[in-house]
Amino acid sequence: MTFKRVRFTLAALLLGVSLQAGAQAPTPEAVNRNYAEIVHASYQDSLTSALQMQEAIQAFVAAPSESSQQAARQAWLAAREWYGQTEAYRFYSGPIDDESGPEGRLNAWPLDEAYVDYVKGRADAGIINKPSVTITKAELSRLNERGGEENIAAGWHAIEFLLWGQDLSATGPGNRSYEDFVDGKAAHADRRRQYLLTATELLIDDLRYLGRAWAPDALSNYRARFERGGLESVRKIIIGLGSLSRGELAGERLEVAMNTQDQEDEHSCFSDNTHRDAVTNAKGIENVWFGRYRRLDGSLVQGASLAELVAAANPALARRVGEQISASVQAAEAIQAPFDREVIGSSSAPGRLRIQKTIDALVAQSKGLVEAAAAIGITRLTLSAPK
C-alpha cells in the first residue's frame, strides 16, 4: 500500500469514527461560523503569501537578475498554493464574485498575452508598449476584460505572464528574460516594471477587501450576515463546492483542456503550474467539507462541518461523499507536470487517463453533494434564491 493510500484510508477511518461518534448534530449556524472562520483564515493566508510575493517582486524590479526573477517566480508559485484553496468560496455571489466582487480582476483566464505585452511576432503589442496608457491601478482595473473576455489586464495570470512570458516550450514553462525589465535591454522596460508592481498592488488590494468582507466581529460585513443565514448559508456553501467541482474544475479547467489538447486552455499556462491549481482547488473543497483548514503558519482551524451536519441525517452518505472528495484530491495529486503535455494524446494516453480519473471523481462528488444537500433539506442548488 502506498503512502497516499495509507493516508487516504486513515483519513476515511478517522472520519468514520468522528461521524459515528458525533451523534449530536451541529446546527447550521455552527457550520456557518466555522466555514466563515476558515474562509477568513484562508484569505488572510493568501494575503500573507501575496505580500511575500510582493516583496520578492519589488526586489526583482529594483535589481533585475536571473536570481531575483527566480525568487519572484517561486514566491508567485508559493502564493498560488493558498489562493487556489479559496476558490471553493466562489459561485454563490459572495464577496469574491457578486456584482462588485473582484474575481474577474484577480483570477480571470485565459489571458490574451498580446493585450498586456509583446508576443512572438508582435513586438509592439500590449498595454506595456502603448505609452499613451498610464499604468495605474485604476487604469488596469478599467482595462481588465474591456473589449473581450480574454483581455485580461490584471490578476494572478497577468503577473504570471510578466514573470514567465509566453510558454513557447513543449516541455517547460515560459522563458522570459530578466532583461525585459532592464533599461536599454528591452523596449519599455520601465513600463514593464511599473506594470508588474502595479498589478501586484491591485491584487493585494483585492485580497485585503476579501479579508475585510469575512473579518470576524464586524457588525455589518458579509460574514455577519452570512453567519445569521441558517440553512440558506449552508445552501450557498454547497453551491460553491458543487459548482467548483463540476462546471469549473472538472469542466472548464480539466475537460476542456483534455478535449482541445491546447495550451490555450491551460489555467496557469505561463508557469506550467496548472497541475497544482487542480490540487489546491480540490483541497479547498475538502477543507470546507471536513470543516478543517491547515494554515500557512501550521495551525489548524477546525470546527462544526458540513460532513457532520449531513452525517447526523445520513452517516453512510456523509462517509461516501467524504471519500469521494478525498479521492478527488488524491486523483488531482497524481496529475503530472507539465499539464500541457499531460493532455496530449489519444484517449488511452497515461496523462489523459490521470486527468480523466480526476474529472470522474469530481463529477461523482458533485452528485454526492446534491444527495448530501437533499439529506439536510436542500433541494435547489442554483444561484437564484428559493422563493
Add this chain to the structure above:
Amino acid sequence: MSRWLLFAVWLAAWALGAQAQEDWRRVAVPTYTPAHFVLGQVQGWYSPRAAALARQALNLEAALAHGCPADGPEEARLAWRRSVVAWARLSAVAVGPLNERRSQRRIDFLPIRPARIAEAVAAPGQDLELAGVAARGFGALEWLLWAAPQDAAHCAYALRLAGEIRAEAQALEQAFAARPALLQEDEALVAAMNESLNQWLGGVEMLRLQWLVKPLGDMQQRGRPAPLLPRQFADQDAAAPGAASREERQLRWESLQELLVGTAVPAPGQDLVSVATYLRGKGLNPLADRLLAQARLADQALEQAGDGPASLELAARRLAELKALVENEVTPVLDIRVGFSDADGD
C-alpha cells in the same frame, strides 16, 4: 407492446378517471408516471431526432465525398445546414447518451481555432483526436466550408470531420434505441427524470448565455452593429446574413419549449409527455397554466429578437424568468433535486 394492448392501457387510464386536460377543461389528461414521462421522451422524441441526425450526417459525408472540391461548396453547405438543424433539434437538452458521451464537446465545440484546423489540414495522417475539439466538429466544418480555401487538402480534412460527426450521430441513434431497456427499474427512471429536468435547466441557461447574453455583451463592448452569433461563418451568407444562427437559436428554443409545454396528450407510455402535461396529469393545472403563459412570453421575445440590444435583453430576461419558475416552483412539486451541470462555473 401491440397497438391493441396500448389502446387497452389508454382506455384503462381513461376509465380510472383521467383528470387533467390539454385544454384541460375539455380534454382528459391521464395520470402519468415517471416511466411514462421518461420513456415517452426517449421513444417519442429523442430516438426519432437521433435517427434524423444520423440520416443528415450520412448525407453530409456523402456530399463532401462526392462533390468537394470539384462541385464547389454549395451542396456540402446545404448538407451542413440540414445536419446542424437536426443536431440542434436533438441536443438542446442533453440527456442520456448525449450527456454520457459528451457529444456536444465531441462534435460541436465552440469557439473553433482556425490555426489548429490549419495544423490538422497540414497533417493528414494524424490521429483526428490529436487535432483537439476546437479543430473538429460542426464549427470547424463550418469554417472549412465558408472561410477556408476549397482545395483538395481542406476537402480531405472536411471529409474526415464529416465522418466523425456521422459516427457520433450513429452512436447516438443506437444508444437512444437501446435506452428503454436500461430504464426499467424505478431507481433508473427517477434518475432519468431528475436528469431531464436538470438538463432542461442547463439547456435553457446555455441558450440564454451563448445565444443571447454573450453576443449582446460582445456587440456592446466592441461596438458591433449586430451581434456576432455562434455560427458566424455560415451567417456571412450574402443571400441571408445571420440566418443560420437565428434559425438554430429558434430551433433550440422550440426543442426546449416542446419538452416543457408541448400540448399533446398522449396515451401513457406512447409519446412525449411535456412537463406541463405531466403537471396536468397530477391535477396541477394552475401551475401548468403559469408555465405555459411564461413560455409564451419567452416565445414571443425570442421570435422578435433581432439585432437590437433591447430585443436581445428582453429575450434573455424572459428565459431567465422561465428558468426561475421551473427551478423554484416546478421542480419542488415533482420532487426533483436541482443539482450541478456543465453550465455552472464561469
